[in-house]
Amino acid sequence: MAEIRLAKLAHSYGNGTNALKPLDMTWRDGGTYALLGPSGCGKSTMLNIISGLLKPSEGRVLFDGQDVTDKDTGARNIAQVFQVPVIYRSMTVGENLAFPLVCRRVPTPRIKARVEAIAERLGLSRHLNSRAVALTADQKQLISLGRGLVREDVSAVLLDEPLTVIDPQMKFELRKILKDINREFRLTMVLVTHDQNEALTFADTVVVMNHGEVIQAGTPQELFERPATTHVGTFIGSPAMNFLPAVREGDRVLVPGAGLSRTAPADLPTTDLTLAFRPEHAVAGGPLAGTVTRIWFEGADQVLALSVGDASLRIRAVAGAETVGAIVRFDVPQDCLRLYHQGRLVA
Amino acid sequence: MKTLYLALKYLAIALWSAFVVFPFLWALTTSFKSANGVTGGATWIPWVQYEPSLQGWQSLFGGVGGINVVKPFYNSLVVTLSASVISITLGTLAAYALSRFTFRFLWMRNSDITFFFISQRIMPPIVLAIPFFLMLRSLGLLDSLPGLILVYVALLMPIAVWVMVDFFNGVPRGLDEMAWMDGCNPITTFWRVILPNALPGLVVAGMFCIIFGWNDFFFAFTLTFTETQLLPVAIVSLNSSVTPWWSLSAAALVSIAPLVVLAFVVERFLSKGGLAGAVR
Numbered sequence A: 001m002a003e004i005r006l007a008k009l010a011h012s013y014g015n016g017t018n019a020l021k022p023l024d025m026t027w028r029d030g031g032t033y034a035l036l037g038p039s040g041c042g043k044s045t046m047l048n049i050i051s052g053l054l055k056p057s058e059g060r061v062l063f064d065g066q067d068v069t070d071k072d073t074g075a076r077n078i079a080q081v082f083q084v085p086v087i088y089r090s091m092t093v094g095e096n097l098a099f100p101l102v103c104r105r106v107p108t109p110r111i112k113a114r115v116e117a118i119a120e121r122l123g124l125s126r127h128l129n130s131r132a133v134a135l136t137a138d139q140k141q142l143i144s145l146g147r148g149l150v151r152e153d154v155s156a157v158l159l160d161e162p163l164t165v166i167d168p169q170m171k172f173e174l175r176k177i178l179k180d181i182n183r184e185f186r187l188t189m190v191l192v193t194h195d196q197n198e199a200l201t202f203a204d205t206v207v208v209m210n211h212g213e214v215i216q217a218g219t220p221q222e223l224f225e226r227p228a229t230t231h232v233g234t235f236i237g238s239p240a241m242n243f244l245p246a247v248r249e250g251d252r253v254l255v256p257g258a259g260l261s262r263t264a265p266a267d268l269p270t271t272d273l274t275l276a277f278r279p280e281h282a283v284a285g286g287p288l289a290g291t292v293t294r295i296w297f298e299g300a301d302q303v304l305a306l307s308v309g310d311a312s313l314r315i316r317a318v319a320g321a322e323t324v325g326a327i328v329r330f331d332v333p334q335d336c337l338r339l340y341h342q343g344r345l346v347a
Numbered sequence B: 001m002k003t004l005y006l007a008l009k010y011l012a013i014a015l016w017s018a019f020v021v022f023p024f025l026w027a028l029t030t031s032f033k034s035a036n037g038v039t040g041g042a043t044w045i046p047w048v049q050y051e052p053s054l055q056g057w058q059s060l061f062g063g064v065g066g067i068n069v070v071k072p073f074y075n076s077l078v079v080t081l082s083a084s085v086i087s088i089t090l091g092t093l094a095a096y097a098l099s100r101f102t103f104r105f106l107w108m109r110n111s112d113i114t115f116f117f118i119s120q121r122i123m124p125p126i127v128l129a130i131p132f133f134l135m136l137r138s139l140g141l142l143d144s145l146p147g148l149i150l151v152y153v154a155l156l157m158p159i160a161v162w163v164m165v166d167f168f169n170g171v172p173r174g175l176d177e178m179a180w181m182d183g184c185n186p187i188t189t190f191w192r193v194i195l196p197n198a199l200p201g202l203v204v205a206g207m208f209c210i211i212f213g214w215n216d217f218f219f220a221f222t223l224t225f226t227e228t229q230l231l232p233v234a235i236v237s238l239n240s241s242v243t244p245w246w247s248l249s250a251a252a253l254v255s256i257a258p259l260v261v262l263a264f265v266v267e268r269f270l271s272k273g274g275l276a277g278a279v280r
Ligand SMILES: Nc1ncnc2c1ncn2[C@@H]1O[C@H](COP(=O)(O)OP(=O)(O)OP(=O)(O)O)[C@@H](O)[C@H]1O
Pocket: A013, A015, A019, A037, A038, A039, A040, A041, A042, A043, A044, A045, A046
């Protein structure tokens, strides 16, 4: 349980490329975080620096204001779970779970109680005396996870895509277990994932990374409503946000031929502008019109792909009688229109 | 089809077993023969085909014109086991270090250092005979068990390092990292996490060390005179102008006995699944 601060942190693996560009960031004590981003954007690098497996080439790592940059992994008291389950093959499931406590010389009765509690939580009670190698891949991952959770005083639990090997049914269950444990023990948890659904349902703060940079950190709501870059807008939400090339005309920004426009802030550059809105924010009826080119269903809604002037965009609507080729009228509320310059949010 | 396959399989196994067993059988029968029995062609059944004699075995245990094999056997056992244990201990530690930490010595990196160890076994042993002799003499350890143990450690440790480096490289690094995270220091990581995972490697390395150590004749011969005799040297001294096949056969059986026992022990370990799953 600790607040983790990354101060002017940067890392390069020594091959010239910056795996992490300089960044400042604070992970709140007891918060749940999801780290989201494409492959190779530096997510694992960041976690490994926090846990101490990797020494950052620049900057400091602070736990509750204490500089731990030069401390070993063991001294930081971090639990990390990796994509591939790591188990001690020579031990039983129970011994695996007990190992972190045994190493830290916790009294035996206490170990027994903790191991049993955690095993119960993860549904491993029946297997406590089995050899760990004999279990299935997702059970092995539960063991890795369990070894992180047996320590009550752990500073943070870092989960590096731990659910990839777990089957979908179990995934849901596990996320719930993680949430429960977070609430109960008020552990700081960071979950790395490729899956935006997982990120948005698990975390109270979602951190989006790309090319070694943190692009945006915010609540799922903020990420959805005000993506900091066009990249985040594309990455988060399904279907993706609509991005339409726009031009400035006087005090307005508009999408040529589409009828979509909003007021331009003062000192707005005239080139490289994009207007954007969420398919969910379109409302039926209104001044705008488009031809339906494609229809598909997402949950109770349907998504209409429209061509409006030269642009093509998607709107989400309650399932109705629309057919391909029909003209659909819609509107986008002014407060839902976002304006981007060079891919970054302006207004 | 299936029966044919089974029949062929058993035939192959039977042939192979015969190939393996017959030399033993030959040695066993010969060890109970006298000069007459040996020259009378290959015979197998005592009393019927040849008159059994204990002459061969007697000459191993202080009989007329023979030797006493007990002391050399004991010496060989002590030297081989001590040298193997020391080599495995040191070799395993060295191998773990070479597998996990980065070293630099002049231009040499980890792989060069590992190769340096192995290269000790690439040289023909004769090259080492004189240096070893001189070194042991200056230490006053010529013709003594400690001296032989020292030399054998030098010979066996490369094997241990070589086998164990390979095994440790096969144990994922993630395991070390996990152990650190769980609160191990480098020593407990090695002892409680990595070593149990490399147990099959220890068995293999131990087997190699014991076999090489037990079989060595060259250094046992060149570095001793009369005080300390190892089994291979003692056996050779049985030989005379008229080859005593009976004594030599008995000696051969005595000298391979420990290795046969070792083979059975290791075989049990292997078939019990000690190696299964450990070597991916
Ligand atoms: N040991 C290493 N040596 C050199 N470069 C590395 C090393 N590990 C990672 N990198 C590089 O650093 C960058 C960030 O890697 P990192 O593993 O942090 O990405 P990631 O976001 O975790 O990706 P993934 O989603 O695939 O796990 C990548 O470009 C990668 O190629």
